[in-house]
Amino acid sequence: METATHCPYCSLQCGITVRPAPPRAPVLEPADFPTNRGGLCAKGWSAAELLDHPDRLDTPLIRRGGTLAPATWDEAYARIVDGIRASQERHGNDSVGCFGGGGLTNEKAYQLGKFARVALRTAHIDYNGRFCMSSAATAGNKAFGVDRGLPFPLSDIARAEAVLVVGGNPADTMPPAMQYFDAGRAAGATHIVVDPRRSATARGSHLHLQTTPGTDLALANGLLHIAIREGHVDEAYVAARTTGFAAVKASAAAYWPDRVERITGVPAADLRRTVEALAGARSAMILTARGAEQHSQGTDTASAFVNLALALGLPGRPFSGYGTVTGQGNGQGGREHGQKCDQLPGYRRLDDPAARAHVARVWGIDPDELPGPGRSAVEMLDAIGTPGGVRVLLTFASNILVSAPDRNRVRERLRALDLFVVSDFFLSETAALADVVLPAAMWAEEEGTLTNLEGRVLRRRRALDPPAGVRDDLTVLGELAEKLGRGKYFATDPRTVFDELRRASAGGIADYAGITYERVEAENGVFWPCPDETHPGTPRLFTERFSTVDGRARFVRVEHRDAVEAPDAEYPYLLTTGRVMQQYQSGNQTRRARSLQTTAHDPRVEIHPDLARRHGIGISDLVELRTRRGSAVFRAHLTDAIRPDTVFAPFHWGGGASANALTDPTLDPHSRMPAFKACAVALTRVAGP
Numbered sequence: 001m002e003t004a005t006h007c008p009y010c011s012l013q014c015g016i017t018v019r020p021a022p023p024r025a026p027v028l029e030p031a032d033f034p035t036n037r038g039g040l041c042a043k044g045w046s047a048a049e050l051l052d053h054p055d056r057l058d059t060p061l062i063r064r065g066g067t068l069a070p071a072t073w074d075e076a077y078a079r080i081v082d083g084i085r086a087s088q089e090r091h092g093n094d095s096v097g098c099f100g101g102g103g104l105t106n107e108k109a110y111q112l113g114k115f116a117r118v119a120l121r122t123a124h125i126d127y128n129g130r131f132c133m134s135s136a137a138t139a140g141n142k143a144f145g146v147d148r149g150l151p152f153p154l155s156d157i158a159r160a161e162a163v164l165v166v167g168g169n170p171a172d173t174m175p176p177a178m179q180y181f182d183a184g185r186a187a188g189a190t191h192i193v194v195d196p197r198r199s200a201t202a203r204g205s206h207l208h209l210q211t212t213p214g215t216d217l218a219l220a221n222g223l224l225h226i227a228i229r230e231g232h233v234d235e236a237y238v239a240a241r242t243t244g245f246a247a248v249k250a251s252a253a254a255y256w257p258d259r260v261e262r263i264t265g266v267p268a269a270d271l272r273r274t275v276e277a278l279a280g281a282r283s284a285m286i287l288t289a290r291g292a293e294q295h296s297q298g299t300d301t302a303s304a305f306v307n308l309a310l311a312l313g314l315p316g317r318p319f320s321g322y323g324t325v326t327g328q329g330n331g332q333g334g335r336e337h338g339q340k341c342d343q344l345p346g347y348r349r350l351d352d353p354a355a356r357a358h359v360a361r362v363w364g365i366d367p368d369e370l371p372g373p374g375r376s377a378v379e380m381l382d383a384i385g386t387p388g389g390v391r392v393l394l395t396f397a398s399n400i401l402v403s404a405p406d407r408n409r410v411r412e413r414l415r416a417l418d419l420f421v422v423s424d425f426f427l428s429e430t431a432a433l434a435d436v437v438l439p440a441a442m443w444a445e446e447e448g449t450l451t452n453l454e455g456r457v458l459r460r461r462r463a464l465d466p467p468a469g470v471r472d473d474l475t476v477l478g479e480l481a482e483k484l485g486r487g488k489y490f491a492t493d494p495r496t497v498f499d500e501l502r503r504a505s506a507g508g509i510a511d512y513a514g515i516t517y518e519r520v521e522a523e524n525g526v527f528w529p530c531p532d533e534t535h536p537g538t539p540r541l542f543t544e545r546f547s548t549v550d551g552r553a554r555f556v557r558v559e560h561r562d563a564v565e566a567p568d569a570e571y572p573y574l575l576t577t578g579r580v581m582q583q584y585q586s587g588n589q590t591r592r593a594r595s596l597q598t599t600a601h602d603p604r605v606e607i608h609p610d611l612a613r614r615h616g617i618g619i620s621d622l623v624e625l626r627t628r629r630g631s632a633v634f635r636a637h638l639t640d641a642i643r644p645d646t647v648f649a650p651f652h653w654g655g656g657a658s659a660n661a662l663t664d665p666t667l668d669p670h671s672r673m674p675a676f677k678a679c680a681v682a683l684t685r686v687a688g689p
């Protein structure tokens with residue numbers, strides 16, 4: 001029997017059909033879903049291989065005498081519950097923390113947030129989306145009063161006459177989405193890409209602005225400066241639909257094109273061409289992604305591009321607006337349902353008394369029982385082993401040791417835990433450090449919903465049973481809650497959990513009240529907000545008003561500041577990190593896929609030939625990169641696609657090729673996003689090919 005479901009990887013959530021083929025892994029085919037229309041990338045094609053992979057965990061593991069050894073579920077639960085109780089009795093409830101993931105279904109993300117606050121009664125829960133979407137989310141909330149990655153359907157991209165992509169490379173990260181970009185260009189649209197690399201997306205565009213990493217904010221302010229000076233501001237829109245433009249206009253006056261050229265490295269003429277393209281189009285979009293957002297000034301950078309979009313009158317105009325291209329499969333839903341340290345379901349704030357009262361009512365507890373906001377991801381990890389820090393950590397769907405910045409420091413902190421629990425499909429680099437490892441069900445073995453980059457809620461359907469010995473995380477959370485004496489609050493059936501999530505989100509910003517499994521099935525997904533079952537859902541936001549109290553969007557004044565780590569004599573270049581086509585996130589899954597190994601790159605660092613020559617580096621030589629935090633070795637890929645002052649390393653690998661052994665953990669003050677995308681680096685040739 002065939003089952004219609006979705007690819008387990010990125011936020012495009014391509015539709016696929018799964019057909020069991022025992023005794024081998026099931027057969028997978030692309031489906032005609034609105035995001036992929038029959039397309040799939042190499043990662044999606046390989047997804048079924050992992051379901052019966054020999055590395056698959058099928059029994060809990062407990063560390064005994066320094067070694068992880070097979071154990072029963074009862075033994076694993078006993079070790080976890082005893083550890084939680086001992087820690088909380090001695091050190092208080094907040095000595096236990098949870099770390100979630102943007103790959104969890106909506107039901108699991110919701111239940112994990114509730115588990116932390118109701119079963120563990122701890123303030124400390126955060127997730128790996130803090131490393132991904134948090135800056136754009138914060139900027140969206142500031143400006144629009146809501147954070148939805150794309151406030152319009154993906155297909156609108158094909159209808160935009162101009163598109164500016166900042167720090168994103170969908171041609172490699174989500175290739176099926178390119179059909180919409182390609183259709184737009186075929187219809188005459190102008191596409192411009194901002195990226196320190198001439199990426200596959202940049203190569204297909206009309207204009208490539210090759211910025212110095214960490215200077216996108218200055219670029220946006222420079223574009224706004226030109227738009228104002230050349231009379232391109234949509235004055236009627238600004239007057240009717242926004243507030244705060246005067247302060248932003250005054251600030252933009254200082255971003256003269258020649259100054260911006262000096263900061264960014266982008267010729268002033270190209271700045272003018274960009275503004276002309278955006279302002280001269282009847283419909284235009286500005287899309288940011290991690291290259292712009294993963295900085296210690298990431299929120300302000302996203303705000304700068306929102307300012308530009310507002311000045312040009314784009315948000316709410318047909319086939320126009322500002323959007324951010326979400327990365328993880330449930331990167332959108334994962335941040336709406338309460339696994340963020342400061343939020344409750346429905347995107348409600350944990351410090352809002354009305355929000356606390358509403359959610360506590362749905363959960364059947366007293367609002368005073370709800371803890372307050374906790375520490376964000378990096379701060380929670382950094383405080384391990386310090387007074388007041390967590391001593392027991394439960395991790396779901398996250399390979400922290402590969403995905404967090406400053407890997408060596410993170411490893412040291414994780415080793416300081418009294419008890420470390422990891423739920424995963426495979427023994428990831430992080431799980432290998434754990435005291436207890438729980439084998440988790442994979443995508444084709446579970447039911448649930450995810451919310452894709454468009455804000456479209458869609459169904460993940462169970463196509464086959466999980467291997468004997470494996471349990472899904474909803475069951476695990478319910479069984480742990482039972483053993484902690486709070487089991488009556490936790491359903492384990494996904495549909496029951498989703499119905500509770502709908503009630504908890506009702507009236508919130510991300511309102512799912514009117515979304516049912518049946519509607520999702522019948523309507524190819526439903527866009528939130530959807531406040532009741534007669535509501536059609538909301539594919540396009542902001543057509544009439546913004547989600548702020550007065551319905552107007554807010555300009556936010558932001559100023560360029562240099563990256564925290566500027567190159568110097570010891571570390572003379574800039575390192576930026578990112579993804580390659582065949583790998584997904586920490587690589588815990590895709591590095592194991594046989595079909596991807598035939599096409600996947602080894603971990604390779606991109607170096608400009610001029611820079612390579614200066615250091616005696618040849619094609620495929622091994623090169624050591626060093627920053628103030630650590631070192632890693634990559635094979636050299638010489639290419640003039642990268643700036644001569646910058647090297648690019650992918651972050652999908654652990655071990656000796658861990659890009660995040662190098663990255664800077666300095667946090668954005670608004671979003672708590674680490675500065676993944678720019679730090680000072682030195683390089684040395686260590687061996688030949």
Ligand code: SF4
Nearest residue numbers: 007009010014041044
């Ligand atoms: Fe589609 Fe993304 Fe899966 Fe590739 S990884 S098939 S683009 S959902």
